Amino acid sequence: MSGTGSERTDRVGASSARSIIDNAGSVFRTRACDILGCEVPVVLAGMGGVARSELVAAVSEAGGYGFLGMVRESPRFIRRQINEVRAATKRDFGVNLIPAATPPAVFEEELKVCIEEKVHSVCLFWDVDPLAITRLRDSGILVVCQVGSLRDAKEALAAGAQMLIAQGVEAGGHVRGEEARMRLLADVLKISGDVPVLVAGGIATGKDFVEALDHGAAGVVLGTALLATRESFAHDYHKQRIVEGSSADTLRTTAFHINWPAGAYVRVLKNSVTEGRHGDPFQPRLQTVGEDFGRALYRFSTDSPLRSTTGDLETMAIYAGEGTGRITDIVPAKERIAGILGEALALRAAASGADAPAGEPASPVCYAREADDAYMGFLSHAELVAFLNMLLEAERAGARAAARLAVDLADPAAQAAMRELHANETYCCRLLLDEIAALGELPSPRTGEFYIKLMAVEGNDARVAFLAKGQRWVARKLRETLPKIRADGLHARLTEMLALHETAET
Secondary structure: OOOOOHHHHHHHHHHHHHHHHHHHHHHHOOOOHHOOOOOEEEOOOOOOOOHHHHHHHHHHHOOOEEEEEEOOOOOOOOOHHHHHHHHHHHOOOOEEEEEHHOOOHHHHHHHHHHHHHHOOOOEEEOOHHHHHHHHHOOOOEEEEEOOOOOOHHHHHHHHOOEEEEEEEEOEEEOOOOOOOOHHHHHHHHHOOOOOOOEEEEEHHHHHHHHHHHHHOOOEEOOOOHHHHHHHOOOOOHHHHHHHHHHHHEEEEOOOOOOOOOOOEEEEEEEEOOOOOOOOOOOOOOEEEEEEEEEEEEOEEEEOEEEEEEEOHHHHOOOOOOOOOEEEEEEEEEHHHHHHHHHHHHHHHHHHHHOOOOOOOOOOOOOOOOOOOOOOOOOOHHHHHHHHHHHHHHHHHHHHHHHHHHHHHOHHHHHHHHHHHHHHHHHHHHHHHHHHHOOOOOOOOOOOOOHHHHHOOOOOOOHHHHHHHHHHHHHHHHHHHHHOOOHHHHHHHHOOOOOOHHHHHHO
């Protein structure tokens, strides 16, 4: 068998992802799409350090809209990032700046670069800066303001903001307000008039997306969900923590504060700092814990670990929103967006089907159905969906378990084997999600039962053996069921999945 699991995911998933995004563009188009020039109302949060040119270009090429996270960056670096995105895509994108967390002289230079480069938009966050908004608008640049309260929204609108992002308290990273995203959205929509309002905070699924649009949002902003993608500039350790974590593992804290206004909250994954094992976060003495391109990083700073970061990563700010726990793999940004939109399309189809007249199609959205009785085979529709969901639960658990063992095992060869297994398991998850969506159904919720059982096993060797047993169980179920599936496309993909598990058995 040639190629790695990650390579197969890119190759096989690309056309399916494109099809889903194309269909979603016709179903979910909003005013924000017209203003931002994107196909679907999915926006990349301008995460500092993480949302760099590769991720912004990937999101934009996937039909969404990306913001470069350029807080406290040099004018030269911002200009280079802008040009790198432009070299990778012809689509529009923006730049995210934060006046309150940037020295005034640096912020002035950042503004000048954005104006000179004639960027499509600038998103401003934290304190509302009326002068910056006026300068940007006078230069023909679209101004987006992210707000965390009704008061902030009123100030931004009065200053001339042309689009708002209502950030709920569920968000990862720097959290401005105290309200849940849907309550804040409702409040802001009452005063926004013709100004479109996007919503942010813990959004990770198609259900989140549909809920936001159904309640009046012009689109959604994704942070954590796109941080855990291949193109993100976050360190692999950060991505892995998100894959392994849950919403219960996140908390709001002021412990990470250096370089930001006093009293600012961040939502992070729990670590030794949030547990108080490093003393008072506000002690005057700076403690170096790492570096990034030669720049010292201090304990309790707001710097999160990036690809270029070295040092004590565990003690750094591991930003994560409450969508953590519903993100189980690290995939290309296009696939993350397509996965969310595919689930949203299925929800729309189900809602439409509930009210459809007898004899009418259940939904106008038939974006991935086969034309020739596909997926019906010898199993009934319900039996087939149940079987695919059973496999999906096993693969989700296997991916999470392999990710954990890749960190916990001491032997480099064993770690590499677990990383390969994780790639295969996440590939199978995407395969199954595609097939379930093609049936017009929703994936079942993750129970985590297998993972809980695994973690109850004592010792890494025993856990590896337990995981191998799970691989054999999936292989056995596939062998038993494949003869009952007549549809050629599904049969071929499940046969490939069986081959992966038979390889894992040996």
